Amino acid sequence: MIPVRGVDGQTIAVLGLGRSGMTAAKALREGGATVLVWDDNDAAREGAETEGFEVRQFTKQGAFDDVDLLIVSPGIPHLYPTPNKVIAAAMAAMVPVDNDIGLFFRSLALDGWEELDTPPRVVAVTGSNGKSTTSALIHHILTNAGKPAQLAGNIGRGVLDIDPPEDGEVIVLELSSYQTDLARALTPDIAVFTNLSPDHLDRHGGLGGYFAAKRRLFAEGGPDRAVVGVDEPEGLYLANQLSTGPSDDRVIRISSGQKLSGPGWFVFARKGFLTEWRKGRQVTSIDLREVAGLPGAHNHQNACAAYSVCRSLGLAPRVIEEGFKTYGGLPHRSQVLGEKDGVKFVNDSKATNVDAAAKALGAFPKVRWICGGLEKEGGLGGLTDQFGHVVKAYVIGREAAEFALKLDGVDKEICTTMEVAVAKAAAEAEAGEVVLLAPACASFDQYNSFEKRGEDFAAQVAKVLS
Incomplete structure (x- = not known):
């Protein structure tokens, strides 16, 4: 577990007691906070009481008078289509609202990191489609290469439930728009935007709000490197916003179907072949057609994203290709x-x-x-x-x-x-x-x-x- 930093002596409310909510409550308590909880589900409240948490109905008058912070589970709307009553009450009481993702980014750097040879790094993946496959594929390639890695977020474990990372470890996070929309801290080392298509429009007040929620992953803190799918206008716009010019290789543009070239850094898949293009020349080409775990052009885009991340982390192309070939795929995804x-x-x-x-x-x-x-x-x-x-x-x-x-x-x-x-x-x-x-x-x-x-x-x- 990652204990939450900077909360010792504070009183913090947690709304929603699913996987992320209960993990956040425990991590907050581990960090020295007094934790108050609520969930509309009777069984969830009873479970929290069994764990020693105080249950409080936050819609009652004065319920937030002694509260320093409200932590919200991702499935609970805070703005559109209508703010949850508890969140509305917290905002009216001027209590800051955050989620477990924000707590994670402000708490990950643990004591003793200055003694590590290679500080742990965080890769965060968002987008409409392919997030889970891309995240799992990055994690698989790293572990297949003998690199320490953990998978968390919208896939695998809750972000605060991971083990404290070791020297050189990579934390791979899949983040949905529900998670990026509210987090007060978003500071991954590498951020990935796969693509954008209409989804969750009621929750975000339309396509613009949905894209804005995804874009926060790149705007709130600024990753050291961004991997951006440019097959839609939003991705092309995002890459342009993040780049200082054609040669800026802090942005890796990826595509499934387009040939990309120029003085920058590009990874694209066409006709079943993945190509890395950097500084005006081709670096490598990988045949994806017989990779059983990655069928179809959409999975080839996922491969481009995972390849770009792993290259940014220092892996050789052939090591990544070996990881592709042993990847078995995720349930319910091709x-x-x-x-x-x-x-x-x-x-x-x-x-x-x-x-x-x-x-x-x-x-x-x-x-x-x-x-x-x-x-x-x-x-x-x-x-x-x-x-x-x-x-x-x-x-x-x-x-x-x-x-x-x-x-x-x-x-x-x-x-x-x-x-x-x-x-x-x-x-x-x-x-x-x-x-x-x-x-x-x-x-x-x-x-x-x-x-x-x-x-x-x-x-x-x-x-x-x-």
Whole structure:
């Protein structure tokens, strides 16, 4: 655990007692603070009391009179669409609001670091799609190369729950917009922006607010190096804002599909090959086409981001390539579940928005597509360019019929449930085709999470493969 610094003798409130909230409460107490907690869930409050924390209802008059700071769990809205009542009360009482990410960055530099040969470094990854894969891939490459590393944040452990880092260790953090939006301290050594597509728009008051939340990772403290995907206007803008000119190699521009060149530092993937270009010349090229854990152009962008980070950390290209080849992928993200009679089954339940689903469809030439769920804002326009890959769509979800109406020009069948969709897709699929779960929707109409949806898909596929 990382004890929180600078809180000894303070009274600090914690709102939300999930994984990050409870870890923050414990780390604050470890740092000498008196910790008060609240969660709307009765069981969560009871659990906190068992851990020795005082429970306080913060919406009562005067509840913040003795409080120095409020720490908020990432899922709780503080501005849009409406501020949570507790957060609104804290702001009215002029109590500063932060989250566990802010606490982490202000507390990581522990006593004794001046004696280390190589101080630990932090890599923080944000963006709309590919954050988890990029973070996990960086961590895998480092550990495969024998480098000490820990994975935390929106993936793995809570940021304050990690072990105090050792000499030369790298902390890899996946950070969502919910986490970067509120953190008062954001000072990674290397920051990564993968891409941007419409998501969580209600939470951020629109696309501009969503991008602004991501941009804070680069603006609040300023990383020593930034790795920026430039395939969208926002990434191109961000790279321009961070760079002092064409030769500024503190910014590594990455792309999936574009050839990038010039006097700066570029890493791009085209036609299945990753290329590093620096100071006007090609440094290396890596064939990604047979890397089983990174199928498709979207994963090639993730590879470019991970490669750029690891090169910044001093790893040789061939060492990184070895890490690519042994990377097995993450569950629910382009996860190959198996193959039968020439038909491959792929679980991309994490494709919860249109952009992610489009990239998943684009990774395979002939797809039996399982899609649908709780549709997000913005419509399905971003999918139409990939409909040529779809042999047939099998639509699930409570609003399956309405979703199916929007799939113009696509052969489709309303299945509603995962069991029916997988059974029909498997029965109709031919050799060389892929049965792909890439819903383009949130899961909450039928499942508690995208993980549960992916697990159901995997269970139904297992019946087919048995």
